[in-house]
Amino acid sequence: MNTFQTLHDEIADANRNLSELLKKAGAIPETPKQIFDEWEKTCRSIGQQVSEETLRVAIVGAIKSGKSTFANSLLSGDYLKRGAGVVTSIVTRVRQGKKLEAHLHFKSWGEVNGDMAQALSLLPPDIWGEESSAFDIRSRDDREELENSLKGLGQDAYDSNGFRNANSVILISYLKGYSSVEGIVSSESLIRRFDEGRFSEHLAFVGDDALAVYLHDVQLVIPTAYGGPDVEIADCQGSDSPNPHHLAMIQDYLRLTHLIIYVVSSRTGLRQADIRFLSIIEKMGLLDQILFIANCDFNEHDTLLDLERVVGKIDEELSIIKPNPDIYAFSALYNLFKVQRSRLSRKEEMQLKQWGAEDELTAHSDQQTERFLSSFRDKLTKERLSLLVNNHLSRLSILTSGLNHWARVNRNVLTGDVASTKGTIARITGHQQKMTQIDAVIRNALDGAAHQLKEEVKAGIERFFSKREGAVIDRVMSFIRQYDGACQQYAGVLDSSGFANALYLAYQEFKGSVDRFIAEEVNPMVIRFVREKETHIGAHLESVASQYDIIVRDTLAEYDREMNALGMARIADASGRVVFPDIDTVRSEAGLTLPISVAAMRYSAKIKTEATVRLGMYNVVKLVKRAFKLEIKNRHAGEIRALENGLSRMKRDTESSITSHFMDQKENIKFQYFFKLVDETSGSCYRRLLERFQIYADSLTRLAGKISRNESDKQRVGDLLQDTIRSSKALMERIDGLKATAESGL
Secondary structure, three states: OHHHHHHHHHHHHHHHHHHHHHHHHHOOOOOOHHHHHHHHHHHHHHHHHHHHOOEEEEEEEOOOOOHHHHHHHHHOOOOOOOOOOOOOOOOEEEEEOOOOEEEEEEOOHHHHHHHHHHHHOOOOOOOOOOOHHHOOOOOHHHHHHHHHHHHOOOHHHOEEOOEEOHHHHHHHHHHHHHHHHOOOOOOOOEEEEEOHHHHHHHHHHHHOHHHHOOEEEEEEEEOOOOOOOOEEEEEOOOOOOOOHHHHHHHHHHHOOOOEEEEEEEOOOOOOHHHHHHHHHHHHHOOHHHEEEEEEOOHHHOOOHHHHHHHHHHHHHHHHHHOOOOOEEEEOHHHHHHHHOHHHOOHHHHHHHHHHHOOHHHHHHHHHHHHHHHHHHHHHHHHHHHHHHHHHHHHHHHHHHHHHHHHHHHHHHHHHOOHHHHHHHHHHHHHHHHHHHHHHHHHHHHHHHHHHHHHHHHHHHHHHHOOOOOOOHHHHHHHHHHHOOOOHHHHHHHHHHOOHHHHHHHHHHHHHHHHHHHHHHHHHHHHHHHHHHHHHHHHHHHHHHHHHHHHHHHHHHHHHHHHHHHOOOOOOOOOOOOOOOOOHHHHHHHHOOOOOOOOOOOOOOOHHHHHHHHHHHHHHHHHHHHHHOOOOOOOOOHHHHHHHHHHHHHHHHHHHHHHHHHHHHHHHHHHHHHHHHHHHHHHHHHHHHHHHHHHHHHOOOOHHHHHHOOOHHHHHHHHHHHHHHHHHHHHHHHHHHHHHHHHHHOO
């Protein structure tokens, strides 16, 4: 890690030195402004990439598996909230910085009210009226009215199949937390920073549902964060959270990660929730990026043999999903207590002392911890060193060599005799014309490839989002049509809370089922589709560009032979194959994002209105039957039929809502993401390809030609060029040294 961090800092410094050298050389009279501007632009791009390049590590697993405890042990401190609530909708991101800070990203009032309006959309009519969209939490009257209304909901509205109803939790949490955040939240999204003295205050927000609901996410800045400033470690909420929107948030983050650490508790072993989530990760195409941790609870295992038996079972079950999984079995809490030894409570000290007596277990945990850290460091370091060599050092080498060559050619022409100067200029001009022609051919080829790719991507997107059998929309429609609400189960609710509450529960059950299906089945399909298309775009454009890379290298080799004959060989070999940018780099540079979120389903109030009307009709029939003393077999029959009809209407409206959502998503993915990604990738390939003879687009000898007519300036300009030659050569030697250091670590 230290080698990498040293290299990272050295590259950033070398890039700054080159930028300063370009500014200094660019002040020489008659320099080719366009070329120097392009070089400086490339320097800025490299500087931005070096400073913003992020390697993302996601820590995931089921609730109470020890994710936060493991993250804290990795960070050598108790920074993350341990044992947070199961509905905390936060991905807590950790980065290294100079001082301890917590950055809390708050929602705006508009976003808060939008969340609440959706949760209010189908409260029973006698509980809440039709105008949920007009609700404003800043209004005391609205808050009091909602609080009183929620008291009218039966207990069934808060709990469903052992889980808390997500919509009820959202409403209650927003109301409960309002007084604490009313002075913080504003009309715009904002970031609130808690410095070292107030750092612990952020724990209240991530550990209290009533405050966490007001946040988009949390970023912690920690001086001792693991891996360096370009590594982000994310502590994700439990994958088995009852709210499917939380799973969608985790999926959005996983799509951008380079490494996933999956934590399984040895106390519970691999649970059904783990199997389900790992299946989702498999559908996303991310299984190859996982390291597994069996988080050992020493209190649950009397002997090492017992622990090994449990870990062996976990390994056996994981192998069904991922052959030969990397599993590391150690106690995250034991590791955390060891690094926190001086700050432990009395109870924790006693616990650590007790564990210290378990020689076999602790020795095994220590050995497995070292094995994990070695593997973890290796994965992070090698990938990042490769990135440094391929993305940055090679480009800096090309730029520095180009500047050096420009200065040497002009210095030699400036000080040479008239005959040799004319010959040199003629030879260089011939090569410039050839390179200009190649430039145009490459540009046309990449433009043509980009156009073809857009047509292919467009066709692929149309197929993926079509209504054909087995496609995304068809799968959702099939799930909705086959959904059985089993309205008979609400007979008890009809007795205790009435028809309106029963309808509300039927809606919540249905909506929750659809949301879970989208989060667990559909979103992974979309993410995998996007990843596959991204890979295809990068590979296709690189394939096209690589064909012309050979032409560029041949042309440069011919040029080098000419320069060697003139005694002006370049100091860097440009015959090596160019390294094209990866999709992550292109996407980051272009600022392209594509969140894959749960479909927003805002159901029409007509659903509950029509169901209530149907209930009235069935009640009239019931009264007629009573008047004629006909047998009424089921006193709730009319209400059950009204519920069934209401559910049928919900399903029809949902089909329409889902279809509309995916049509919008299709167009957004097509135009706002993929088409832009194609253009940006094509442009990046073009720039990388032409960087090696970018200078030849302008006259190398324009400066010398001008200066030769003004003898008094020759000495001054010659000295400036000589200084540029000397400085660029020294910088080139430094870059070569960094290359050698980086490659020795790969």
